[in-house]
Each structure stands twice: as C-alpha cells, then as structure tokens.
Amino acid sequence: MKIVGVIPARFGSTRFPGKPLVPLKGRPLIQWTIEGAKKSQLLNDLIVATDDERIKAAAEAVGAKVVMTASELPTGSDRIHAAIQNISCDVVVNIQGDEPLVTGQLIDRLAQVFIDEPKMDMATLAHPVSQEELDSMNSVKVVLNHNDEALYFSRYAIPYSRHKAAELGNYEGCLKHIGMYAYSKNFLKQFCEAPPALIEKAESLEQLRALYLGAKIKVIRVQEASLGVDTPEDLVKLEKLLSQGM
Incomplete structure (x- = not known):
C-alpha cells in the first residue's frame, strides 16, 4: 500500500493572505508543517500542492516536492485531488498547511487506519469536547457509532438538543472534530x-x-487538538506559547 501526504497551501487566504509564508520564530509556516510531516514513518511520499511560486520556492528550499495547482480550486480537497492525478498511490493524507505543530505520529495514526481496514473510505481526528466548544458555532461536533465511525457532523451541540450535556453529566455524546483527513x-x-x-x-x-455519498469515516480519538493558525492573532498566540517552551 502506497500512502502519500499532501499539504495544500494557497496564497490567497481570505482571513490571512500569504499565511503559508508568514514567519513563526524565523521560519515560514509552511516549513514547520513540512518538517513535522517528514517525521511520519508511514508516508511513502510528501508533496506540497500550491498555486503560488513563492510558496513553491519556500517548500523546495526545505526539500519538499511541489505540484502546482489552479488558483480557482474551491477547497483543499480539490487541490489535493488535482495534485495527485499523475501520482500512483492508494491513500492520501490531507495535511493542513496551517498546522505548524503537526506531528508524524498524528499523520501515522490516520494512515494506519487504511493498513488495518483497507476498505475504509476516509479517516479523521477528534478529541473530547468541552462546554465552551459545544456552545460555539465555530467548533464542529461529530457523533460516532459503536465502531468509532462518523454518523453526523454539525456546528450545533448535537446530540444535546433536548437534554443538555451538563444536565446529563456526560459529554461523551459527541467529540470535537479536528479537520485533518485521510482518504482512499x-x-x-x-x-x-x-x-x-x-x-x-x-x-x-x-x-x-462524504456521508451523503455513503462513505465510512473512521474517527481517531486524540486527547487534544494541535494549534492551527487561521488568523494573525492565532500566530501571535502560538509564537508566545513556543517562546514559553511549549
């Protein structure tokens, strides 16, 4: 089985233009992601899929392979799909370019799903949910079946529509979804x-x-999310944490 990691990285982010190139403790954000992903033991190959020559240059400077993709592609999944058209592989791991603290171990947990269950369609990550995350429309919740496969994802506090988690004293009805995926x-x-x-x-x-299409999505339980960078404020927060020896 050949497993390929792809880091989709576009320059024109709405909330944070040029995000992959902004420096974090002196290194471009995309470099952090590449270096973390290279520690994977299960990836047979790693490429960066981008629409920008500056990102291409930064990735190649640290030894990453790069595939250029069209700027108008609507999502990271579409960018990955375009990037692997001429690459022979069985499984693709979507490694978010704005996750500078991603680890090889986390990537390998996703990849291992397909080694253990070759007929799986997708895999993703989730961690225990807090009351604050339940209440937040920015936090995506996922409800699982007994095989830890996704039943539904929502921005709402599913399944706590009638009886609240605090009333039941149990927050295990859902998990907080982490948007990192692997696909066949x-x-x-x-x-x-x-x-x-x-x-x-x-x-x-x-x-x-994916669920509408009938996909099986395996959900890997982790203890907590890695810290992503969506906004300039997130970058400042992360820089401060790293300076404190996080």
Whole structure:
C-alpha cells in the first residue's frame, strides 16, 4: 500500500493572505508543517500542492516536492485531488498547511487506519469536547457509532438538543472534530467529482458530502487538538506559547 501526504497551501487566504509564508520564530509556516510531516514513518511520499511560486520556492528550499495547482480550486480537497492525478498511490493524507505543530505520529495514526481496514473510505481526528466548544458555532461536533465511525457532523451541540450535556453529566455524546483527513484515492476522486450535497451547504461542512455519498469515516480519538493558525492573532498566540517552551 502506497500512502502519500499532501499539504495544500494557497496564497490567497481570505482571513490571512500569504499565511503559508508568514514567519513563526524565523521560519515560514509552511516549513514547520513540512518538517513535522517528514517525521511520519508511514508516508511513502510528501508533496506540497500550491498555486503560488513563492510558496513553491519556500517548500523546495526545505526539500519538499511541489505540484502546482489552479488558483480557482474551491477547497483543499480539490487541490489535493488535482495534485495527485499523475501520482500512483492508494491513500492520501490531507495535511493542513496551517498546522505548524503537526506531528508524524498524528499523520501515522490516520494512515494506519487504511493498513488495518483497507476498505475504509476516509479517516479523521477528534478529541473530547468541552462546554465552551459545544456552545460555539465555530467548533464542529461529530457523533460516532459503536465502531468509532462518523454518523453526523454539525456546528450545533448535537446530540444535546433536548437534554443538555451538563444536565446529563456526560459529554461523551459527541467529540470535537479536528479537520485533518485521510482518504482512499478512489473515494477522493468520487468525492471531488460529486456536487455539493444539501446537508453540506446547509452546515458549510464538506465532510457531510462524504456521508451523503455513503462513505465510512473512521474517527481517531486524540486527547487534544494541535494549534492551527487561521488568523494573525492565532500566530501571535502560538509564537508566545513556543517562546514559553511549549
């Protein structure tokens, strides 16, 4: 089984233009992600998929392979799908370019799913949810079945619509989703060629298209999320934490 890691990185982020190139303790953000991903034991190859020559240059400067993709691609999944068209592989791990603290161990936990269960369509990550995350529409919640496969994702406090978690004294009805994925190459093709589903558009969550298509999504439980960078404020916070010896 050949497993390829792809880091989608575009320059034109709405909330943080040029994000992959901003320095974090003297190194571009994309360099942190590449260096973390290279510590994976299960990836057979690692590439950066970008639409920008400056990102290409930064990635190649630290030894990463780069595939150029069109700027108009709507999502990271589409960028990954475009990047692997001419690459022979069985499984693709989507490594977010704005996750500078990503570890090889985390990538390998996703990849291992397909070694253990070769017919799985997708895998993703989640961690125990807090009351604050339950209440936040910015936090995506996932409900699982008894095999730790996703039943549904939502920005709402599912399944606590009638009885609140605090009242029940139990927060295990859902987990907080972490947006890092692995896919079989065949399912990624099916996913990207399918139109957005109504439930996907209603919740603004592309993983719901996968469930609509009948995919099995294995959810790997981890203790906590790594710290991503969505905004300049996130970068300042992360820089401070790293300076404190995080």
